Amino acid sequence: MPLNKVVDDPAAAVDVIRSGASVAVGGFGLCGTPMALIEALHAGGADDLRIVSNNCGVDDWGLGILLRDRRISRVTASYVGENKEFARQFLAGELEVELCPQGTLAERLRAGGAGIPAFFTPTGAGTLIAEGGLPWRYDAEGRVVVASPPKEVRSFGGREHVLEESVTTDAALVHAARGDRHGNLCFTTAARNFNPVCAMAGRVTVAQVEELVEPGELDPDEIHLPGVFVDRVVPLRGAAEKRIERRTVRRS
Template sequence: MIDKTLPTPHEAVADIPDGASIAVGGFGLVGVPVRLIEALHEQGASDLTVISNNCGADGLGLGILLADHRISRTIGSYIGYNKEYARQYFAGEIAVEFTPQGTLAERMRAGGAGIPAFYTTAGVGTPVADGGIPIRHNSDGSVAEVSAPKETREFGGEVYVLEEAIRADFALVHAAKADRAGNLVFAKTARNFNPDVARCGEVTIAQVEEVVEELDPNDVHVPGIYVQRVVEVGPQDTPIEIRKVRS
């Protein structure tokens, strides 16, 4: 068995270069590989293309890379409550490729499965398929780049749009457990995008709460064949993104 464990998150991300594409797991603030992101922030890589459902929150997760202008392009589903993300988008400081949430997950899953593209009904009859969604703005707020039209085709009397798969140079995920061969187990809703992200990376790096010597094969969510590096980080608290309480 190949032991894929590394001592620290910093060693795990040390070779990520400027200009790399990085798929990142998590939904909101759940299941986000925070320690790997922090290590990447300290490492200094920039001009990154980030593929993730969202781009963290202000000062949290991917938000720390965003704040230092280390991300030049994102592929994701929404901006959410991240004010700095929205500011950079409308100021022309970052390119944003919007993708329907289910389509994003399937684009990554397809990339990991070796499927180059697939057809879906999501977005048919909207700018998702027809093109024209602003990707980048000029500094004066005018639109500098828009999405291109996508191929459509009819199957069984229904129209579908062609979506291309995603393969990333690196993938960063958070898991509850791993063995030394890189087999991963996710906990509850932290499973979210993480399995698809893990499969679509050329080099997948997993921060895990616990490394164990053996896992029951029936419990494995992502086989170790998809994972190149594992680093144990201990328990990870999930902050509350938006707190709602009664008055």
């Protein structure tokens, strides 16, 4: 792995992602979304993508642009809201969706990056998550054609726990506020969200950074993700656009 991981062209940075690939994508709602990399992936034409992300953005932003053009065949996520096309495709039988409790999804990604094949959690015990039968895919008539399988359940300390398998993906796309040429990354406040664990889970991880610095300029205590998890660093031309998912106001 080269020490200088900088790739100036987003298209060149994501060229490893081919049709049919699994991709972990950072972000939460529209916060911390690696939009420049998503746009490059969209422009590259890859389809039949299997996405692992907290959510799928909105109809015209984030992963929503890939979903809109039918580039995604499967999503593992914890939240469907705010994207009408996501819900429509799922209910129409056009998209397979594995819904996962948010904390469990984060831990599945982290465990994958840490080399842990599976873990037990009390989340979901006594529900369809453990028993199986959650709809993953419908047909055009609304019948369930793919459902979640039952999972192993064991008791620890008198409490039932569900066995969850870790997640690794062919690639990962993440956003960071600062990064150096070695791939060490710093995230800002809420934009940290799923980005570190998605970066850990990807076999090839591409990070877009708003500010590129030289090795040694980042204080070791402010590095949230070490460069060992990052393969390519794409410096943005200035600050990334930061959209607001839902703006609300009140009368004065």
